[in-house]
Amino acid sequence: MNNIIEMVEIGRRFDRSWVLAHMNLTIKKGESVALFGANGSGKSTLLKILATLLSPTTGRFQIFGKNPEKEKSFIRRHLRLLGHDKQLYGSLTPLENLRLAARIRGLDYNDKIFESLLGQLQILPFKDQPIGELSEGTKKKLVLAKLLLGDPELILMDEPYPALDKSGREILGHLIHEWRHEGKTLIIASHDHEETIKHVDRVLTLQGGMISS
């Protein structure tokens, strides 16, 4: 299984407008790809389809060689999506949020692992404070920590930079570097071309719901 993603003629229609059309895309294992394009060019939709959170209107695709209609849970277990939403619970602490995510993933971690994760992201001091009281930058770092639970093969990132502060960006850069070193597959959708291009093998540009080169 060399290709981690194979998409054939994928299209997605919302109500009356096509957001994606004729999307043919193959991504090899270990590749790292940047996804550029203006707002509304379909980047987020593409990533959501890849994450099995949206089903395409037309076309077919495979992830890890599996059919996403039939093996949703397998695919979801092996990928991570860093989306726009933080998906955190405000009245729980960072530690509790991580614990919840790990238990749903089926990971049997103890608090030491969570603490070392938080330490790696430099937010350990906040571990017992409800998230609602923390700054945006801290929350975003916690979201990054959630990505590190388990051992994903494919990491999808939708605009990872805007909400991160300077240290957050540095950490993310470091993480990306490590992921590439470990042979993970990355897709980064971003407006920040300069920052992104440092980390990728290949650039795809979306225009009007299609890939143009």
Added chain:
Amino acid sequence: MKSKVILIFLILFFAFAQYWGLVRAPADRMMGDVYRILFVHVPAAWNALLLLTVSFVGCLLYLLRRKEFWDRLAHSSMEIGLVLTGLVLPLGSLWAKPTWGVWWTWDPRLTTTMILFILYAGVLILRQLIDDPVRRAKISSAVGLLIYLNVPIVYLSVRWWRSLHQLQSSPSTMDPQMVLALRLNAFALLGLAVFFLVQRMRLLKREALIEEKESLPPPLPRGAQS
């Protein structure tokens, strides 16, 4: 064109059945002429139940097969079943007033029918609120399934709760003319209901096609692809 011919035939057959019920069937020994209401009331109730059963099958098969056809069947039969259920209720009242002296009693069948009406009306309202066709089909099939499962339980519970009258004449004690009139009317109404069903399903299919066409067609593939 063909459907017009069929429709005219169905209307004629329906009128004929009604004529039979109104004129040819003899007056009942107990109920006089009032019992003729049963020739519309009972067929309407039978057909309503039949259509709701069809919609249950549609819901089930949609969830198993995920083919739009079954969702269209479920939706259409639900709608027509609801219209008939809405017809059965006032017809029942028109029957209850001269025979029992009241417009409404908390009879198990009446009560169950009323609850049925509200339940299915709820699903049709629900359908209006979901834009995405696939999600709409999935959700309303799931709900349609549960509702149908609830019907016998509602009936049973209401019957235990308050069993007042059970008026059901079995065909064997009825005049053969009456049986014939009842059957004629049942089949005539069934014919119309099936006609409506087919038309409604066609409408749904056309609507889906138009919506697809109205959405800007996906641009043709061009240029280099990765």
Added chain:
Amino acid sequence: MTLFFQQTVAILSKDFLMEYRDRSRLLSTLLFGLLLLLLFSFALSVDPALMRKMAPGLFWLTLFFASTLSLEHSFQKEREEGRWEGLLILGIDPRALFLGKLLGNLLFISLLQLFLLPLMAVLYDIQLSWTLGTVLVLGSLGLSTLGTFYSALTASLREGQFLLPLLLYPMLVPLLLASVKVTELVLARDLFGQQVAWLKLLIVFDIIFLLGSLLTAEFLIDR
């Protein structure tokens, strides 16, 4: 299978923790229940004998209305900040999510019952017994099953919250009838053993809808 239960428990304990940290929801629901009991007695009668006769019906209606508030909330809170999708992408089994929410609602409704029951006993002068306890458990299980199902449904719509009572209450008719009847019979010292049939009906209702909604929950919860 163990993962399924682990996920169920994770959802349940998370919801429990959240409700515990923000107790305003529980408190306002309890107050609303108290208020309903008072309103019913104002609107209907002040004759103690009559009130005692109507107590079972009033109790269950109060429970229905008051629990609607928390049922609505149970999936609504997952809608903010993309938490719902967040859970899905973590690979949660939709049925585990459903079951976790169901157990949470059951817990909540039981608390509500525990609060309302002594109040009823004092206000309407009724006596408590084991059969009554059984009915309360069976009734609240059915209520939370269908309540969770429709809460998941209406929360997944963009504007569907107002539909919850419209869709939920007619489905609960058998549950209401059975629970009220058994409660009545228990309070009137049922001499003819009629309550057994009603209890069976309650059990059948609970089983059918527990299975039915577990099997279809996936279609409501996953996209």
Added chain:
Amino acid sequence: MIHGGWEFVWGAYGLTWFVLTSYGFSLWQRHRRLSKREKNSR
């Protein structure tokens, strides 16, 4: 034996016809509206 009551019978039959024709009419109207939309979308 109940005598008369024909007004109820007529009411019932009339109502049946009314409901069925109105539903049929509404189907026909939806059909026409769709045809119009089809023409416009072309």
